[in-house]
Amino acid sequence: MTSPGSCQHQADTFDNSIQRQRLFPFWSGGVAILFLAFGLELLPPFGAEPSTLYPLLMLGAVLSAHWLGLWGGIFSSGVLSAYTLYKILVISDAITLQGALSLNLLGTIAAALLIGVRQDNHFSEPLNQAVGDGSEAMLLGILDIANDPIISVDASQRINQFNKGAEKVFGYQADEVLGQSLDLLLPKRAISIHHKHIQKFGASRSTARMMGDRSEVFGRRKDGTEFPAEASISQLQLGDEKVFTAILRDSSDRKRAETELQQAKEAAEVANQAKSGFLANMSHELRTPLNAILGFSQLMHRDPALTSAQKEHLDIINRSGEHLLELINDILEMSKIEAGRVTLHKTNFDLYNLLETLIQMLDLRAKTKGLQLTCDRAPDTPQFIRADEGKLRQVLINLLGNAIKFTESGHINLRVHAGPIQAQAASEAPQLCLFFEIEDTGPGIDPSEIKQLFAAFTQTETGRKSQQGTGLGLPISHRFVKLMGGDLTVKSVVGQGTTFQFYLQVTLGNEVDHKPQPMAQRVIGLAPDQPAYRILIVEDRMENRKLMVNLLQPLGFEVREAENGKVAIEECDRWRPHLIWMDMRMPVMDGYEATQYIKAHIKGQATVIIALTASALDEERAQILATGCDDFVRKPFLEDTIFEKMTEYLGVRYIFEKPQPLSPQPAMEVTASQLSVMPTEWLAELHQAAMSARSTRIETLIQEIPEEHSILAEGLTDLVSNFNYEKILTLTQP
Structure with a gap:
């Protein structure tokens, strides 16, 4: 049991219609074209049933010429053939197949039947009269329901069929072009090429082919405008005469859409490149000053004369800087994801x-x-x-x-x-x-x-x-x-x-060696019995050069500076450093060009070059390493990372600060009862400051806490230092 509207239901309905008309003992080649069984199998001696009939493609086109030329006498009903063709066209919706060879062949079949009915001398006079009134009109109707242009020409390229689809696309009425040369519908530059193509095709054994596989096909409208087209063409030999039939599809809209898509793609690529450039610039501009802030706070921690209060202030600076770095990293990471650069x-x-x-x-x-x-x-x-x-x-x-x-x-x-x-x-x-x-x-x-x-x-x-x-x-x-x-x-x-x-x-994965753990103790000098390591700092910003010099020189390294790649090359030739810390973005000559120059010379090949960059883009790492750098460190960096890299590449050994025994300090837990000693107005101000994350205002309020409640002051200070404003909000909730 099949459902109405299904493919199988439509096939069953069509089969029953054929069964009711079995009074015709033979099937014409025109009907045979449309089915998957060979024409001879459809004849009564072979006992084929109509239920075995299915659409035929290429082989049917060849059989149609054979049947029309040799078996016209048994062409029992042109009307039945036309009706059958019409049903197949409508049921299979074949006319909607863009540029498909099967569609072209169906158009060819209809034209061949029409021309065959007109010209085949094998038909008897009664049959000619029967089909002349009904079949010809039906076939013309079939051609006209096709939305795409279907055009037939003879061997001399004179138009003898021009359907409604062709009228709509080309702007001509059929009576304006019938009998005219096909050149009328072609751009002048394409006429000679087309004639050569048809001559070559006519001399071949092919019955159908697509056009435009080597070059585009163009049509010319009545108003002189041109349009790109998809086209397929077939040929039939009808006695002594050869007929060519083409089906075209105006591809202007598709071409326009493709052009717009390509333009949009190019615009998106330009936008992505702009995003990448913006990311690189923003990363450099944000990370570079943070490198100085965090770096100098680490350096100041080395001062033994610092008081505990000063150390606490430095800790706050360092934590705040690291928090800001986390926010910057998140924003840059999301921007990279949106730009498709991850x-x-x-x-x-x-x-x-x-x-x-x-x-x-x-x-x-x-x-x-x-x-x-x-x-x-x-x-x-x-x-x-x-x-x-x-x-x-x-x-x-x-x-x-x-x-x-x-x-x-x-x-x-x-x-x-x-x-x-x-x-x-x-x-x-x-x-x-x-x-x-x-x-x-x-x-x-x-x-x-x-x-x-x-x-x-x-x-x-x-x-x-x-x-x-x-x-x-x-x-x-x-x-x-x-x-x-x-x-x-x-x-x-x-x-x-x-x-x-x-x-x-x-x-x-495979077993891997563990990476060296970060140094647990602070480096305070170089171990004895080592070479005098020469380190070159290449950086255009004075504050970043000063940071590296102040970090390395007190430990015993010999350090020189260069403000751009050009000066770095000169220093490298004169001084032969063991290791170069190379910034990659500098004026005059950047780190990429300088690294390539140094590594291209024998003297420079033994020099270790480690890039220092504020870039957030992962692909820049590969570009830096491909330039010749031995490694890559992002700004802002930890001092331990600098020391570890020099140990990895130069084998540097250090003297470490002796660890100081630390008395355990329990975490200071602030409670609501502790806060109850403060005035209501003070608590309201603290709540508002925490709502806005105004750390400076909170610190001012903390200073108002009486000295006898120093534990409360220390606990609130700890919450602010760790950005735990939520805890303050909870404790001060009205």
Whole structure:
């Protein structure tokens, strides 16, 4: 049982119509053209049933000429043939197939039948009379329902068929062009080419072909305008006469759309390049001054004459600078994502070590708030994997950091397990899914806010109350997880907590050597029995040169400066430094050109060149290394990173400061009862200052706290230093 309107239902209906007209013992070649069975199989001796009939393509065109030329006497009913052709055209909707060869052949069939009825002398007089009145009109109607131009010409290129579609496209009426040369419809420059093509095609054995595969086909309208076209052409031999039929499709709209698409693509590329240029410039302009701020605060910490108050102030400067750097990094990272400039950098790394390092780094923050931070790693978790370690670290830091920030009591738990290893070819590394889950006992997220959770620059109600962050951490994490072949989801119950879950597609990695851990002690000098290391600082900004000189020279390094690449080359020739710290963006001559010049000469090949750059673009790292730099350090940098790189490339050994025993200091917990000693007006002002994250105003208010309540003052100062305005808001809530 078939449903009305289905393809099978339409085929069944058509089959029944044929069965009712079996009074005709033979089928014409014109009908045979439209079916997938050979013409001879349709004759009664072979017992073919109409239910076996299906549309025929190329072979049918050849059979039509054969049947029309030799079997005209058994062409039982031209009317039936025309009706059958009409039904196939309508049912199969073949006339909508753009530029398809099958459409061209159907047009050819109709034209061949029409011409055959007019010219074939094998028809008997009664048959001619029967078909002359009905079949010819029906076939003309079939041609006219086609939206595309169908044009037939004889061997001398005279037009003998011009349908309604052709009239619409070319602007001529049929009686204006019938009997005229096809040259009338061609641009002058294309006439000779077209004639050569038709002559070559006519001499070939091909029955049909597409035109325009080597060069574009153009038509010319009555008003003289030209238009691009898709065209297919076929030929039929009718006795001594050859007939060519073409079907065209005006492709002006498609060409216009393609042009507009290409222009839009080029405009988007220009916009992306502009975005990349903007990112590079903004990264340089923001990171460069931060490099000086954070760098000099590290240098000042080295002064043994600093008082505890001065050290505390430097700590505040340093924390504020690092917080600003985090915000800048988030904004630049989101801009890179939007500009499509984020790529994966897969390496082999130790997953166990990564997880342990993160927990150690974040544990102090959790304990300060009285929270328990744990990591449960399932036994099936592989130790060594190949993935983008940097992006995985950033995702985990974002999710764990948010959990610590918004959870006031309870625990945060990180759970990791692996899925089954997926079968791979013998030459490929095994793949598997890693599953991560971060669960907290925080305030939870309202269901109405979850849909917007991963949208850039949006925050939940809890996030807005905290007056912290940019609303970019989760969107960046979500994009990174997607980029690594996974997905990030969230489940939350208001008042109970939130669980973020994500998975990644990774491959099993090879065992790797652990990277050297950051120096736990401060460097205070160079160990004895070492060469006198010559270090060249190449930097256009005076403050950054001074920072590096003041960092390295007191330790015992020999240091010289150069303000651009040209001066660096001169110093390199005269002084032969062991290592060059090279800024990449400088006037006169940049670091790229200077590095290429130095590394191109034998004297310079032994010199280690490490790039110092404020760029945020990952692809710039590859460009810098390709220039000849041995390594790459981003601004702003930690002093330990500078020392570690010189140990890695020169083998430098250091003398370290002896660690001072530290008495444990419990975290200062501010309570509402402690704040109750302050006036109501003071508490209201503190609440308003915390709402606006005005740290300067809060510090002024803290100075008004009586000396006998110094613990309260120290606790509030600690909250401000850690940007924990949410805690202050909670404590001062009216």
